[in-house]
Amino acid sequence: MLNLRLYMLQRLTALLMAPLVLGHLAVMIYAIQGGLSAAEILGRTQGSALWFTFYGTFVVAVSIHGAIGLRSILHEWAGLKGALLEAVMWLAGIGLFILGARAVWAVTFA
Amino acid sequence: MQNLRVTIERGPDQPNAQREFDVPAQANQTVLDVVSWIQQNADPTLSYRFACRVGMCGSCAMMVNGVPRWTCRTHISKVLEGDSVTIGPLRNLPVIKDLAVDMDPFFDKWVAAEGVHHGALTRDDPIAPVDPAEAARGQADAGIECINCSVCYAACDTVTGNPDYLGPAALQRAWTLLNDSKDSARNAILEAVSGVGGCHNCHSIGSCTAYCPNDLDPLSAIAGLKRETAKSFFKRGR
Known part of the structure; x- marks a missing residue:
């Protein structure tokens, strides 16, 4: 159910996410000091190539990593297989990407 | 201890087969000895598999109290719960009959x-x-x-x-x-x-x-x- 390519994709995206998760947590702790407002967040992210790259990469990695992880769980715990398993994996990955990409786009350009 | 209370999981299509057996306890006795005693003295229809009895051939593995073990090298005293033990066919393989699975x-x-x-x-x-x-x-x-x-x-x-x-x-x-x-x-x-x-x-x-x-x-x-x-x-x- 997992071949080498899916395995490597999941491991490599995990490698990518490890520093991003730590960065994300650090910024959250830093950002809530003295209250949190939409204006403050947007002030940091709007038009910022750095934050666009940071969260853009994060969203791509999460979509791939999460979809493959769900694939394993759905196969082993729910018995999904074949075309249905492929479809659910792609749907989960594309869904996660659309949700995340929309948010990244909004805080950077909208 | 006089007798061991042995439960054998019989299958796949034998709802009426005997499952509970009283087996005389010995000072020195493996799980395979217990299964063999049942087959030879209590129920000759019991199916199981073994060959070498010294841990070389790999044919006598069974689930013993839910744990996979080589039964010829497992002393019954190590696995008894009180005076009881449950023996079943290996997990993850289709059961042919009783303790014999399709390998x-x-x-x-x-x-x-x-x-x-x-x-x-x-x-x-x-x-x-x-x-x-x-x-x-x-x-x-x-x-x-x-x-x-x-x-x-x-x-x-x-x-x-x-x-x-x-x-x-x-x-x-x-x-x-x-x-x-x-x-x-x-x-x-x-x-x-x-x-x-x-x-x-x-x-x-x-x-x-x-x-x-x-x-x-x-x-x-x-x-x-x-x-x-x-x-x-x-x-x-x-």
């Missing part, structure tokens, strides 16, 4: 993992030297004492959830051949363990290593395959 899926996967010798020499070539001090030979030696008993396969939760998964024994065999200087099919082995049922489905739960009656370490063998296939992925792109 075909287990051995088919052994072959699917390229667990066969791939020689490159003919009878006219000189015998290839094997250096016992070589690091790769050490890796191969660690796995070749496998007796194909399928205890690891029965213990593996990944096999339970993912029937295509080749399982610990087959993958460990692939690992020993990958490290064997006499084997010439490195890429074929890496290919075979990288498919849909390959080593990458292993969750590293470690039941194979925990339950192997010969103290082998399939978990590390599979980790080795993951390492080598990852290297090959970066080098060859697959």
Whole structure:
């Protein structure tokens, strides 16, 4: 159910996410000091190539990593297989990407 | 203690078969002795499998109180709960009758993992030297004492959830051949363990290593395959 390519994709995206998760947590702790407002967040992210790259990469990695992880769980715990398993994996990955990409786009350009 | 209370899981289609047996306790008695006593003295229709009785042939593995064990080398005193024990067919394999399971899926996967010798020499070539001090030979030696008993396969939760998964024994065999200087099919082995049922489905739960009656370490063998296939992925792109 997992071949080498899916395995490597999941491991490599995990490698990518490890520093991003730590960065994300650090910024959250830093950002809530003295209250949190939409204006403050947007002030940091709007038009910022750095934050666009940071969260853009994060969203791509999460979509791939999460979809493959769900694939394993759905196969082993729910018995999904074949075309249905492929479809659910792609749907989960594309869904996660659309949700995340929309948010990244909004805080950077909208 | 006079008698052991033994429960045997009978199946698959024998709702009326006797399941509870009283077996005379002996000072020295293996689980296989208990099963044999039942078959010889209480119910001759009980089916089970054994051959060597000394832990070499790998044919007598069963679930004992829910744990996969080689029954010829397991003393009943070690597994009794009070004076009771429950004995069933190996997990993760189709039951033929009572304690005898169909081992075909287990051995088919052994072959699917390229667990066969791939020689490159003919009878006219000189015998290839094997250096016992070589690091790769050490890796191969660690796995070749496998007796194909399928205890690891029965213990593996990944096999339970993912029937295509080749399982610990087959993958460990692939690992020993990958490290064997006499084997010439490195890429074929890496290919075979990288498919849909390959080593990458292993969750590293470690039941194979925990339950192997010969103290082998399939978990590390599979980790080795993951390492080598990852290297090959970066080098060859697959």
